[in-house]
Amino acid sequence: MEKNEIFERYNDRTHVLGRLFSLITVVFLLASPFVIGVFIGAMPDIAAAMKGFVAVGIVWLVVSVVEFLVYTPMLGAGGSYLGFITGNLINMKMPCADNARDMTGAKVGTPENEIISTLAIATSALVTVAVLSAGVLLLQPLRPVLQSEVLRPAFANVVAALFGSLAYKYFSHHLKIAVFPLILMVVLFVFLPSLASSASIMMIPAGGLAILVAWLDFRKPISKFHS
Amino acid sequence: MSVFDLLNSAPVYVVCGSIIGFVALICIIFIVRAYRAGLAIGMERAKLNRVISSCIAFSVVPSIGILLGVIALSGSLGIPWPWLRLSVIGALHYETQVAEAAAEQLGASLNPSEMTAQVFSTVALLMSLCIVWEIILSALFNKSYLKKFKTGNSVSLEKKSKSGFADTAMASMFIGLISAYTGSYVGQFVSSGGLFSFKGDWIPLIVVTVSALTMCLFTWLEKSKKQAWLEGFSVAISMFAGMTAAVIIGLFR
16 A cells, blocks of 8 residues: 555544544533532533623634634644644643654654654643643642632732733733733723723723734834834 | 532542543544554654654653642632643633633632632633634534645645734734733722722732743743743743732731
8 A cells, every 4th residue: 555545544534533532522521510510519500601601702712713723734633633632732732743843854744744743742642641640649638738728819819920921921022012902901990990800801802902903013013112 | 518628529530530531542542543654654663752752751841830730720720620621621821811701700700719619610611611612623624624735835834834913813812811901900909999099909910020020030041041941830930929929918918
């Protein structure tokens, strides 16, 4: 059998398995809150979840479309099915696949890249599962400490801590895009502090403004605010 | 039994562990298939082995960073759920944002004192609903989308997939999200006790500042001191620095 034929058969089968496993994973992920709900004695509030999805889910749908369009060709069939199922795509799977590609000299779009991306992402995911599982076992004795009153302010501010670290990362690279939405949001929340409980919804106008500025800059770079 | 005893109970571990086990099995199947196919199309065994061993070495350090993320979320969502989300589908920066936004829709937050069983199960459902789209898109369109790239040569494909406005648009959306939350912390401090009263909660602002400064330090170490290995830890450790500042302020308040 010719190498091309072998690879095509492998690729077709990858799509069959990838689709099957992807759909099973989606079912598991969507069912898990209900199964856990049985054990903890509280089922999800579907109406509240739907309301929340309309408010915040649409944004993630757009992010998902963009990530799908950008990363699928770079990772190939097997790599992208696995990458989307196993997550941590930008912070780990992409750099890992890139590193493997560089090391072997494989070019994007070739059968070699398909094989190497799949091996890289699957291996990387297994390492994460192993490290996290070992860590979670070790965490068990620390539960009383993690739930102590002293540490409560830390967990109450986990979101602020995340946005602080991401703010530096994104703002330092895209200062000219960040200036306008940041000023708009500060002014808005100072004059309407009651909006704080709907901060996630306010990302729609803030994100829209950021995309508009980015688009204008993309077409004609703004020289004033070079970062 | 408190809500956190329930969230950390054995049945929840079994549910989350089973899904993680299933995904690990998928990875093993794909490794075996790719390895065999690689040999069949003439790739060297040594090259394939080198890819696997280098990926193991490459992934250990970032995985420890991800584990720190599990610890960061465990105080709000228990241990098994973050273990599942960060092992299987999510990433630390997505999970925290979606969880907070989901809790917000229920009139709650990730503050452990506001967590109830009902809030948790609804937050968990919304987190799943928000983040499964890449898998669904991949299941539906992966094959047809990749076919479009088959005609071009590999170099043009690489250029095509890396270029364009998409990356900037995605970064802009994150900038919008970060701006909204940062603005809300400023607004809460400046005006929540009355317009320009400056009597609101200032801890989130300190936390944001400490986390950002820590991130700045990490970026400097990575770029100026060539410590690239720190990249996998930078977000998680910056978060821990901010959270530690909140604990220290809490002790002296």
